[in-house]
Amino acid sequence: MPRRSRRAGKGSITSYATKAGTRWRYQLWVPIDPEHPDDGLRQTGKGGFKTAAEADDALTKAKNEAAAGLRSDSSKIALGPYARTWLDGRRIANTTREQYARHLDLHIVPHLGDLPIRSITAARIAKFYRDLEAGGLSASTVRKVGVTLAQILDAAVSDRHVLTNRARDKRAEPPTRKHVEAEAGDFEAWTAEQLGAFLAWDRDVYADELHPLWHLLASTGMRRGEALALRWVDVDLTEGSVNIRRALDSSQTGKGSVKGTKTGRNRVVEIDAGTVEVLRSHRATRGSLSLGLARGEALVFGNGAGEPRNVRSVSNSVWDAFRKARF
Known part of the structure; x- marks a missing residue:
């Protein structure tokens, strides 16, 4: 009996009988690992075809x-x-992982999760985005979900599961920046006068314990996590400057943990005389509660026990203040 040839790329077609009639299958020799062709071959194939063609x-x-x-x-x-x-x-x-996980759990897996990667076409992805928008998702969120999906399929290309990333096909483009900006056009930023009026109301009427935090954020533009990670040793009330060296993790899983700044670099920002006075008064108030809360290594905006605050809870607090504001 002649020895069956085993050569990569060599295939064959055979027929077989079923109750429904004759069916056809193909078989093909392929490398066990495409990246290491010398590791040997294995046979793959598929049946159930109604015709030889x-x-x-x-x-x-x-x-x-x-x-x-x-x-x-x-x-x-x-x-x-x-x-x-x-x-x-x-x-x-952790924050990025949580965002990706939300995209998977809420959108990508429910809509596309059961589909073989190779069957996901540009048209199917475009419909996925339209379905998300029809379901009430904002253009901004759909665009972010699209970024996550594109990164997953980039990895699938690298892992040799597909030849091209269909999520990067122009026909499958998620909402553009123009769409996102147009959708956000209904929101207007406060003027300097409106911001000042809110801060005055927040301090004098609402008596918000976090007023110094809102004042610092408004006057410097620093990120909330950066401000919540500040220690008094980072604040120079004599020279009027703040050294931003770290940030609090804003994810739920990273509650209280410290990470580097978003850019990975330290930076120093100047603060005006009004902000200096707000922080000086805030430090005195903290010190009146406990001397330890005003020492150099103490958090500027820690809770009553001097521990890090939850970043998301702080964000919820300012939104509560916005809703209650009367000025």
Whole structure:
């Protein structure tokens, strides 16, 4: 009996009998690992074709994919499980991980998770974005979900599951920046006078314990996590400056943990005389509660026990103040 040839790219078509009639299958020898072709070959294939021509077309497609270096076992890999593995293997900040996880749990997996990665076309992705918008999701959020999906499919290309990233096809483009800006056009930023009026109301009428924080954020533009990570040693009330060296993690899982600034660099910002006085008064108030709360290593905006505040809870507090504001 002649020895069966085992050569990468060599395939065959055979027929077999079923109760429904004759069916056809193809078989193809492919590398066990496309990145290490010397590791040997394995046979892959698929059956159930009604005609030899259908099986032959499928075999040709499989050969082309194998020649391009695609993994032959990728045809059944669904987007959902792959996306979970992708996220688990990433080294990213907790806040970014939470955002990606929300995109997966709420949008990507429910709509696309059961689909094989290879079957996700540009048209299917475009419909996915339209469905999200029709469901009430903002253009800004849909765009962010699109960024997450594109990164997942970038990884799928690198892992040789697909040849191209269909999420980066122009036909599958999520809402553009222009769409996002147009949607946000109904919101108007406060004028300097309106901001000043709010801060005065927040201090004098609302008697907000976090007023010094809002004042500092408004006068410097620093990020909330950066302000909440400030220690008194970072604040120079004589020279009128603040050294921003760290930030609090704003994720739920990272509550109270400190990380570097978003840019990874320290920076010094100047503060005006009014802000200096607000912080000087705030330090005196903290010191009257406990001397330890006013020492150099104490958090400027810690809670009553001197511990880090939850970043999201602080954000909720200012929104509460906005809703109650009367000025």
